[in-house]
Amino acid sequence: MRVLSCKILGRVVNSTLSTVNPVRSFSRNLPAMVKVGDALPAVDLFEDSPANKINTGDLVNGKKVIIFGVPGAFTPGCSKTHLPGYVSSADELKSKQGVDEIVCVSVNDPFVMSAWGKEHGAGGKVRLLADPAGGFTKALDVSIDLPPLGGVRSKRYSLVVENGKVTELNVEPDGTGLSCSLANNIGKK
Numbered sequence: 001m002r003v004l005s006c007k008i009l010g011r012v013v014n015s016t017l018s019t020v021n022p023v024r025s026f027s028r029n030l031p032a033m034v035k036v037g038d039a040l041p042a043v044d045l046f047e048d049s050p051a052n053k054i055n056t057g058d059l060v061n062g063k064k065v066i067i068f069g070v071p072g073a074f075t076p077g078c079s080k081t082h083l084p085g086y087v088s089s090a091d092e093l094k095s096k097q098g099v100d101e102i103v104c105v106s107v108n109d110p111f112v113m114s115a116w117g118k119e120h121g122a123g124g125k126v127r128l129l130a131d132p133a134g135g136f137t138k139a140l141d142v143s144i145d146l147p148p149l150g151g152v153r154s155k156r157y158s159l160v161v162e163n164g165k166v167t168e169l170n171v172e173p174d175g176t177g178l179s180c181s182l183a184n185n186i187g188k189k
Contacts, residue, residue: 033142036169041057046129048110064099064163067161069155070082071107071146072149077156082178086126103128105129105137106153157170170185
């Protein structure tokens with residue numbers, strides 16, 4: 001009896017499924033990549049420890065700030081080129097372009113970002129802020145899935161924010177290269 005019931009149920013289900021449209025339609029609002037003229041999203045990041053929250057809205061209010069994003073602290077391109085370029089150019093960017101602060105953001109924990117900054121002598125030049133859950137990265141729509149680095153990470157980018165508004169945006173075409181987002185390209189557009 002049980003086998004017969006299963007066969008009958010199987011026929012009913014199959015005949016029902018064959019009359020149902022297999023294509024489902026739904027609507028979803030997807031984020032759009034930040035663009036010049038947009039307000040910078042206000043998201044909490046962390047500096048040195050989880051106890052030290054830094055809100056991006058407060059960080060850029062009334063200031064000119066360079067924010068650059070990297071896929072990960074201690075990764076080769078970030079450690080050999082990207083961060084050192086901003087550290088060595090910090091004084092010039094601040095004096096010649098009127099930049100108040102330079103900030104590096106990565107989808108890492110605040111302890112890793114702090115250690116990375118110390119290793120590169122970033123103190124007083126570049127603030128290293130952690131985006132542990134990728135909230136800021138996702139709000140900008142610059143996330144990239146890099147399974148070898150642990151999953152969702154940030155594309156390489158740089159942006160200039162003046163009094164809360166994005167005035168310059170440079171996103172690497174492949175998300176990970178080292179060209180347009182480097183320190184020597186700030187202000188060249």
